[in-house]
Each structure stands twice: as structure tokens, then as C-alpha cells.
Amino acid sequence: MRLSQRILRTPKVLITGGGGQLGPGLARLLREQYGHENVVLSDVRKPNNPEAYNGPWKYADVTDYKGLEQIIVEQDIDWVFNFAALLSAVSEAMPELAYNVNVGGCKNILDLAKVHNLRVFIPSTIGAYGPASKLTHPDGVPDIDIQRCTSFYGVHKVFVENLGENYLRKFGVDFRCLRYPGIISADTEPGGGTTDYAVDIYKKAVKGENYTCYLKPDSTLPMMHVDDCLRATAEFMKASEELLNIARPGNRCYNISAMCFNPALVHDSIKTHFPQFQVDYKIDPVRQAIADSWPRRFDDRNAREVWGWDHEYDLGRLTEYMIQNLGGSTATESKKASL
Ligand SMILES: NC(=O)c1ccc[n+]([C@@H]2O[C@H](COP(=O)([O-])OP(=O)(O)OC[C@H]3O[C@@H](n4cnc5c(N)ncnc54)[C@H](O)[C@@H]3O)[C@@H](O)[C@H]2O)c1
Numbered sequence: 553m554r555l556s557q558r559i560l561r562t563p564k565v566l567i568t569g570g571g572g573q574l575g576p577g578l579a580r581l582l583r584e585q586y587g588h589e590n591v592v593l594s595d596v597r598k599p600n601n602p603e604a605y606n607g608p609w610k611y612a613d614v615t616d617y618k619g620l621e622q623i624i625v626e627q628d629i630d631w632v633f634n635f636a637a638l639l640s641a642v643s644e645a646m647p648e649l650a651y652n653v654n655v656g657g658c659k660n661i662l663d664l665a666k667v668h669n670l671r672v673f674i675p676s677t678i679g680a681y682g683p684a685s686k687l688t689h690p691d692g693v694p695d696i697d698i699q700r701c702t703s704f705y706g707v708h709k710v711f712v713e714n715l716g717e718n719y720l721r722k723f724g725v726d727f728r729c730l731r732y733p734g735i736i737s738a739d740t741e742p743g744g745g746t747t748d749y750a751v752d753i754y755k756k757a758v759k760g761e762n763y764t765c766y767l768k769p770d771s772t773l774p775m776m777h778v779d780d781c782l783r784a785t786a787e788f789m790k791a792s793e794e795l796l797n798i799a800r801p802g803n804r805c806y807n808i809s810a811m812c813f814n815p816a817l818v819h820d821s822i823k824t825h826f827p828q829f830q831v832d833y834k835i836d837p838v839r840q841a842i843a844d845s846w847p848r849r850f851d852d853r854n855a856r857e858v859w860g861w862d863h864e865y866d867l868g869r870l871t872e873y874m875i876q877n878l879g880g881s882t883a884t885e886s887k888k889a890s891l
Pocket residue numbers: 568569570571572573574575595596597612613614615634635636637638639653657674675676677678731732733734735736741742743744745747
């Protein structure tokens with residue numbers, strides 16, 4: 553009964569925390585697939601992106617259960633993508649608020665999913681693993697590993713991964729979760745994470761300025777182009793409940809991976825287009841400690857085998873994309889222009 557209802561109609565979607573780095577792009581993608589009126593974008597801050605004006609926009613605070621419930625009922629929501637969060641560096645600076653949003657907000661969403669029969673997507677992160685994982689699995693941390701995190705953000709995410717899977721087992725809530733790498737986008741700002749340097753470095757290069765990096769040159773982390781991340785999210789959310797239940801019963805948290813790099817490698821990649829571009833280093837101890845505790849590589853073979861995940865962007869393609877979309881010219885374009 554529940555399943556057939558979900559299959560028969562176009563889902564009505566709510567994106568919470570939708571005014572950040574990832575929400576606007578997800579809304580754009582889902583509106584192309586399900587129709588503009590069927591995707592409600594929401595946040596606690598005023599609309600700050602063009603997508604907010606391309607369809608319904610609501611104020612929604614994930615720590616306010618009743619307020620969320622009102623939107624879910626009035627808008628007849630079927631699927632929720634909960635993007636509301638405080639990222640790793642901000643969570644270290646504001647741990648109480650971070651707990652309320654990252655844990656309390658997700659608990660509200662899961663409770664509402666139980667009451668109103670929702671499919672729920674809550675992203676997790678490479679930050680859901682602690683220092684032991686990268687030592688035990690230097691070639692790629694797998695989906696199932698000991699998760700002893702040393703950042704508040706990581707601790708919150710691990711709790712929500714486990715709570716979501718327990719709501720699946722005990723109450724049948726259709727909870728889904730992908731552990732994202734650091735995400736790189738050209739048209740939206742990163743929200744205060746440890747991986748933000750990988751966006752900022754391109755902005756400086758395109759402006760013709762040098763960059764001072766807060767992570768060490770060899771701090772390797774898993775990274776991903778935003779289009780790969782959002783496509784994975786949309787595809788995973790569409791995968792049938794039967795497929796996911798049969799493949800890995802009770803288990804709904806998948807790693808996804810595309811590339812791994814560090815500041816020195818991005819610098820080299822940018823220099824193939826801007827040979828004069830310089831990077832120096834002024835280490836931020838808080839973000840460096842977080843980066844040091846995270847996996848350098850991610851093993852995402854379950855996502856690839858079970859529901860067909862694959863990435864499109866590697867570092868070379870990412871660099872070309874960032875330069876073009878931030879208004880610069882790649883080496884090939886500059887060469888053509890000079891002929
Ligand atoms: N961007 C990445 O590199 C990355 C990597 C791994 C996981 N993730 C996860 O993806 C999700 C989206 O990340 P993002 O980069 O867009 O984050 P972001 O920080 O850019 O945006 C988060 C949004 O949440 C909103 N918000 C804060 N408190 C809220 C509240 N009480 N109620 C509703 N909204 C609230 C903020 O206003 C902000 O617009 C998060 O769960 C994050 O942990 C992101």
C-alpha cells in the first residue's frame with residue numbers, strides 16, 4: 553500500500569537548508585525531473601540564490617517540529633532532503649547550536665517521516681570517520697568501519713546515520729544517506745567546512761591573485777564535483793526500496809567517491825592553466841586537525857555495485873570546469889584566442 557502510493561504519483565519534495573552550497577543545485581535538478589511546483593526549497597535565511605525564485609520557497613527551521621510539520625502537511629510532501637546543517641569548522645566554533653541543528657533537526661525529520669510516511673534523505677560525510685580509519689584502510693575507507701570521530705560534526709553525523717537506520721529497522725522509515733566527500737561548486741559558496749579551500753583556491757586563481765591555504769600541501773581528502781554529488785543524490789533517492797532492502801538489509805548509508813587530492817595537487821592542476829599562480833601556507837590548527845582525522849580515500853564499491861553509482865569528474869576536468877564557470881580562460885581557450 554505504502555509502496556504503491558509512492559510509485560504512482562510524482563513525488564512532492566521538500567529541501568531543508570536549501571539556501572546553502574548544495575540546496576539550490578539540487579532544487580534545479582529535481583525541478584527538471586519532477587516539475588517546478590513539486591519541489592519546495594526552504595531555509596532559515598532569506599533567499600540568496602536564483603533557484604529560490606524558480607518555484608516554491610518557504611521559511612523552515614529544522615529545530616521547529618511543528619513548523620516543519622505544517623509545511624509537510626500543507627504542501628503534501630512525500631520526500632524530504634534534509635540539507636540543513638552546520639559544517640565541520642562552524643560546528644567546532646558553535647557546538648551547541650550545531651548539536652541542535654545537526655542532531656535535533658535530523659531527529660525531527662525522522663520523527664516526521666515516521667508519522668507522515670516520508671522518504672528521507674540526510675547526507676553524511678567523510679567526516680563521519682575518525683583517525684583510525686585512514687590507518688586501517690589507507691587505500692579507501694569502506695562503508696562499514698569503526699567510526700570514532702574527533703570533530704563535533706562527525707559525531708553528529710554518526711549519530712544520525714545510526715538513528716536513521718534504526719528508524720528503518722524499527723519503524724520502517726525509508727531513510728537514505730550518502731557520505732559525501734568535500735564538494736566543489738562554482739555558483740554557490742561553501743558553508744564553513746574544512747574542504748572549502750578547494751573552492752576558494754580557484755576563485756583566487758581566476759582573479760589573478762595568489763592564494764594562502766589553511767591546510768598543509770599534502771592534506772589529501774576525498775573530493776567531488778557538485779554535479780556528480782547531486783546526480784548521485786537524485787539517483788539514489790529514486791532507487792527502489794526493494795533493491796536497497798535486498799542488497800544490504802537494514803543498511804542505508806553508502807560512501808560515494810570521485811577523486812582524492814591535496815592543496816599541492818590542485819595548485820599543480822591550476823598551474824597548467826595559470827603558470828604564474830602561487831600558493832603559500834598559513835595553517836589553521838582547527839581545520840588542519842579535522843582534516844588530519846578524516847579518510848584520505850573512500851571505498852565506494854557498494855554504491856557502484858548496488859545502485860549503479862559512477863562519477864564523471866576527475867581533477868583535470870574539475871579544474872577546467874571551475875576556471876570556465878568562474879569567468880576565466882583555460883589554457884586551451886587562451887591558446888585558441890591568441891591564434
Ligand atoms: N558541501 C560539502 O562539501 C558537504 C560534504 C559532505 C556533506 N555535506 C552535507 O550536505 C548537506 C548540505 O551541505 P551544504 O554544503 O549545502 O551546507 P551549507 O552550510 O552550505 O548550507 C546549510 C544550510 O542550512 C541552513 N540552516 C542552518 N540552520 C538551520 C535550521 N535550524 N533550519 C534550517 N536550515 C538551517 C543554513 O542557513 C544553510 O543555508 C549538509 O548536511 C552537509 O553536512 C556537505
